[in-house]
Amino acid sequence: MPSLIDIRRRIRSVKNTQQITKAMKMVSAAKLRRAQERAIASRPYAEMMNRVLSNIATAALADPDTAELPLLQVREEKRIQVIVVSADRGLAGAFNANLLRSAQRFMQEHQGAEISIEAVGRKARDYFRKRNANLTGEHAGIMDRPTLEQAREIAQRSIDLYSRAEVDAVYVVVNEFKTVMSANLVTRKILPVEVPEAQDKQIDYIYEQPAKDLLNTLLPRYVEMSIFRAMIESVSAEHAARMTAMDTATSNAGEVIQNLTLNMNRVRQAAITKEIIEIVSGAAAL
Numbered sequence: 001m002p003s004l005i006d007i008r009r010r011i012r013s014v015k016n017t018q019q020i021t022k023a024m025k026m027v028s029a030a031k032l033r034r035a036q037e038r039a040i041a042s043r044p045y046a047e048m049m050n051r052v053l054s055n056i057a058t059a060a061l062a063d064p065d066t067a068e069l070p071l072l073q074v075r076e077e078k079r080i081q082v083i084v085v086s087a088d089r090g091l092a093g094a095f096n097a098n099l100l101r102s103a104q105r106f107m108q109e110h111q112g113a114e115i116s117i118e119a120v121g122r123k124a125r126d127y128f129r130k131r132n133a134n135l136t137g138e139h140a141g142i143m144d145r146p147t148l149e150q151a152r153e154i155a156q157r158s159i160d161l162y163s164r165a166e167v168d169a170v171y172v173v174v175n176e177f178k179t180v181m182s183a184n185l186v187t188r189k190i191l192p193v194e195v196p197e198a199q200d201k202q203i204d205y206i207y208e209q210p211a212k213d214l215l216n217t218l219l220p221r222y223v224e225m226s227i228f229r230a231m232i233e234s235v236s237a238e239h240a241a242r243m244t245a246m247d248t249a250t251s252n253a254g255e256v257i258q259n260l261t262l263n264m265n266r267v268r269q270a271a272i273t274k275e276i277i278e279i280v281s282g283a284a285a286l
Contacts, residue, residue: 004271007264011257018253024091025246032180032239039177039236042229053193053222056214069212070163071193071219079114081136081158081167082106083190084128085174085230086121087238088143093245095175095183095238096123102185103173116167118154120231136161143235151228158227159220162191172227177236181244184237190226193219 002010084103086096100123107115117133119125122140129135137157142150161167170191175183 002267004264004267007260007267011260011264014253014256014260018250018257021246021249021253025243025250028239028243028246032236032243035232035236035239036177039229039232042225042232046225046229049218049222049225053215053218056218069216069219071159071191071223073165074192075165075168077110077113077169079116079167079169080110081116081118081161081170083118083120083154083158083170083172083227083230084124085172085234086119086124086127086143087234088122088141090123091245092238092242093248095241095245098185099173099175100124100127102187106171106173106187113168118158120154121234143231143238146228146231146235148224148228151231152224155220155224155227158191159223167191172230174230174234175237175241176230176233177240180240183241188226188230190223193222 082103084099086099090096103117103124115134116136117124117128118137118139119128119135120139121143125135125138125140137154139150139154158167158170162170169189171187171189173185173187176186178184
């Protein structure tokens with residue numbers, strides 16, 4: 001049985017850990033509010049871009065040259081690039097594990113294709129490095145507060161590979177923010193660009209430039225926005241997962257402290273009882 005000193009030392013250690021987890025929960029809660037506002041604010045922009053893309057694509061269908069746009073070319077998926085958007089840090093429960101497991105499952109489902117990985121986040125980079133995966137790019141240390149410029153760099157790399165027909169499809173695997181308690185794990189194809197279907201009510205726009213030229217400019221912006229939105233959604237989901245994990249860790253630490261305190265009282269009571277017995281026995285012997 002451990003001594004009182006050992007139990008007190010362990011209680012003190014668990015209390016220190018509890019203070020850390022409680023502080024991390026508060027930090028994640030503060031960061032979650034800002035990240036959530038940023039993610040929600042990007043959704044109307046993405047929806048409007050889908051609507052504009054749909055309207056322009058509808059107008060461009062009359063032009064036979066539109067089908068020759070590089071980002072609309074549909075090919076057999078023999079070479080696939082997967083953009084895995086993970087976190088830079090752990091201590092977020094199963095956030096990174098579920099994401100990487102989903103990416104690994106996608107690779108197993110497409111074993112007949114040549115898979116390359118664009119790792120966004122330190123966890124994805126380390127995971128696929130250890131498994132000697134084919135990495136086309138590594139982007140670590142940018143998931144604390146991702147910017148549009150960083151998303152544009154990632155998107156441009158994928159656009160170049162797809163335009164040169166070095167890859168036949170580009171997918172993104174990401175945890176999207178759903179609620180504080182759960183995230184929405186998504187695997188989405190971003191190249192070739194799947195033009196949204198036109199809405200029932202179409203507006204007859206007058207374009208100053210040919211619709212094909214507008215579409216040629218808009219499609220790369222659409223890919224950039226898709227990757228940027230995936231990054232900021234992942235940040236929101238990460239903070240939510242970390243806040244939940246740290247709240248659970250704090251509660252578990254409280255239970256451990258309670259059990260250790262009860263055990264310490266029992267040990268102390270046993271020691272006191274033993275001393276009393278020794279005193280009584282000594283007095284009886286005299």
